[in-house]
Amino acid sequence: xxxxxxxxxxxxAGALVATxxxxxAVSPSRKPQQGCAWEQRVDADIGLQSWVQRCDFGFRKIDxxxxxxxxxxxxxxxxxxxxxxxxxxxxxxxxxxxxxxRVFAAAxxxxxxxxxxxxxxxxEGIGTPxxxxxxxxxxxxxxxxxxxxxxxxxxxxxxPCGPYGASDxxxxxxxxxxAAGSRHFVYVxxxxxxxxxxxxxxxxxxxxxxxxx
Numbered sequence: 001x002x003x004x005x006x007x008x009x010x011x012x013a014g015a016l017v018a019t020x021x022x023x024x025a026v027s028p029s030r031k032p033q034q035g036c037a038w039e040q041r042v043d044a045d046i047g048l049q050s051w052v053q054r055c056d057f058g059f060r061k062i063d064x065x066x067x068x069x070x071x072x073x074x075x076x077x078x079x080x081x082x083x084x085x086x087x088x089x090x091x092x093x094x095x096x097x098x099x100x101x102r103v104f105a106a107a108x109x110x111x112x113x114x115x116x117x118x119x120x121x122x123x124e125g126i127g128t129p130x131x132x133x134x135x136x137x138x139x140x141x142x143x144x145x146x147x148x149x150x151x152x153x154x155x156x157x158x159x160p161c162g163p164y165g166a167s168d169x170x171x172x173x174x175x176x177x178x179a180a181g182s183r184h185f186v187y188v189x190x191x192x193x194x195x196x197x198x199x200x201x202x203x204x205x206x207x208x209x210x211x212x213x
Contacts, residue, residue, distance in 0.1 A: 027051075027201075028051040028198045028201060029198055029200040029201055030194075030198070030200075032053050033053060033055065033194070033196070035055050035056055035057050035058075036053035036054065036055035036056075036062075036196065037053065037054055037055075038051050038052070038053055038198075039051070039052060039053075039054055040052075041064065041071070042205070043066050043071065044205060045066065046066055046069050046070075046071070046087045046184075047087060047089075047182055047183070047184040047204060047205045048071060048085065048087050048184070048186065048202065048203070048204065048205065049202070049203035049204075049205055050064075050071060050085070050197055050198065050201075050202055050203070051197065051198040051201055052064040052071075052196060052197045052198075053196040053197070055196065059077070060075060060076055060077050061075075061076035062074065062075055062076070062196060064084075064196075064197065065081060067081050067083060069086065069087045069088070069089075070083035070084070070085060070086045070087065071083070071084055071085040071087070071197070072084060073196060073197075083189065084188070084189045084190075084191075084195065084197060085186050085187070085188055085189070085197065085202070086186060086187040086189075087184050087185075087186050088103050088184060088185055088186070088187070089183060089184055090183045090184070090185070096176045096178065096185055097118065099185055100118060100135060100174050100176075100185060101118060103164065103187070104116075104118075104137050104161075104162075104164045104165075107162060107163050107164050108137075108161065108162035108163070108164065108165070109162065112160075112161060112162050113161075113162070115139060115140055115142070115143040115161075116137045116138060116139055116140060116143070116160075116161035116162075116165055117137065117138060117139075117140045118135055118136075118137055119135065119136060119137075119138050120133070120134065120135060120136075121134035121135050121136040121166075121173040121174075123171065126171070129200050129201070131177055131178075131179055131180070132175060132176070132177055132202075133175070133176045133177075133178065134173045134174065134175050134176075135173060135174040135175075135176070136165070136166035136172075136173050136174065137161045137162075137164060137165040137166060138161060138165070138166050139160050139161060143160070147160055156168050156169045164187060169192065170189070170190070170191050170192055171190040171191065171192070172187070172188065172189050172190060172191075173187070173188055173190075174186070174187050174188075175187075175188055175202065176204075177203070177204045180203065180204045180205075180206060181206035182204035182205055182206050183206075183207070184204045184205075185204070186202065186204065188202070
């Protein structure tokens, strides 16, 4: 049975359609939104290659930049840039699974983290690109039963596993690319609507990849 926390909103299900796109794709997986144009970023300093949209809606312009270890979306009409892809380094010889668990535990209350488990990310109507593995932290069996008894099915609850856990209100997940030769993994904040970055063609870079000129 698929956890309710892995199911997308209807709008997002239409946006992130099933895809066989590879993380090594040389073009975006969909057309840009009206008023926007795709451009490729190679941010070697954080180990991420991505396709993002630069948009001009007249009253608002949107572009992307690196803030710390995240790719962030910036709005011309104010507000701090919004991180959409967080990039994490593996520590020493740790595995990808161990790295994800470390990041999750550091950002989550200890009592909550103890009741959540790492599971493959699955969402109705959303496929996973070739060479990519996606994961989410979800309530364990006992915690899930408890939530089912106490939550109002008409409400959208807070993510039960914290800020790096699966949500009913947004599409968010950890992504790894085991064959890429990268020492990184990412947390993707795809949100509720079609994102202005291409989640289907992200590429985690191995060491010593030069930036675009």
